[in-house]
Amino acid sequence: MNILIIEDDDDICQLYSIWLEENRHDYIIAKNYEDGISEYEKSIHNTDENPKSHNNSFDLVVLDYDLPSRNISINQNGLHIAKKILEMKNDQRIMFASAWPKKAFVEYVSTLKSVPEVLPKPFEKEEFINLAEKIKLYDIAKKFTKQLRDMKNPNNPNVDIKSLESLFKLMNNARREFLQKDNYKNDETDLIE
Numbered sequence: 001m002n003i004l005i006i007e008d009d010d011d012i013c014q015l016y017s018i019w020l021e022e023n024r025h026d027y028i029i030a031k032n033y034e035d036g037i038s039e040y041e042k043s044i045h046n047t048d049e050n051p052k053s054h055n056n057s058f059d060l061v062v063l064d065y066d067l068p069s070r071n072i073s074i075n076q077n078g079l080h081i082a083k084k085i086l087e088m089k090n091d092q093r094i095m096f097a098s099a100w101p102k103k104a105f106v107e108y109v110s111t112l113k114s115v116p117e118v119l120p121k122p123f124e125k126e127e128f129i130n131l132a133e134k135i136k137l138y139d140i141a142k143k144f145t146k147q148l149r150d151m152k153n154p155n156n157p158n159v160d161i162k163s164l165e166s167l168f169k170l171m172n173n174a175r176r177e178f179l180q181k182d183n184y185k186n187d188e189t190d191l192i193e
Helices: 008-022 033-047 078-088 101-112 125-133 135-149 161-192
Strands: 002-006 025-028 060-064 093-096 117-120
Touching: 002 008, 002 033, 008 025, 008 125, 025 033, 033 078, 060 135, 078 093, 078 101, 093 101, 093 125, 101 117, 101 135, 101 161, 117 125
Parallel strands: 002 025, 002 060, 060 093, 093 117
Antiparallel strands: none
């Protein structure tokens, strides 16, 4: 996988680097709004120039919800980056890593009419790698996103907060279920060996 990480915390960036290298994934880390957008734009342009070269496009973008901007007067966050990325590629897989997963999820869905994957902070290596490598949860998010975008007025989501909270609970339960199934399979494999 080729992954773009946009995260400003040096310790978390170090963990991402170690984990992704151990699992042989390619990655780029950007530490603010501008660098994240710049790296994403480069990947889009590289792919456009050479359609056979897909090794530069990102399979996954992992965003911190609270991100700084180089320009202090601009108040940007992960939601702004996600919006910009989805304008460039509307089916980009995005995962929010956030200490406020419900807030990030509700704001993302109500603003962008798209359903992100959310990884609650703090998290362990196995949870991050399993979610990054497992496409099933992303497939569920894509189905919800399609339904949201098929609503009559795509620029004005009339989804009430309780519906968004219910959707968050469904996605969170699906995430836990996938992780539990994966851990169960790993336990069975260890017993067989």
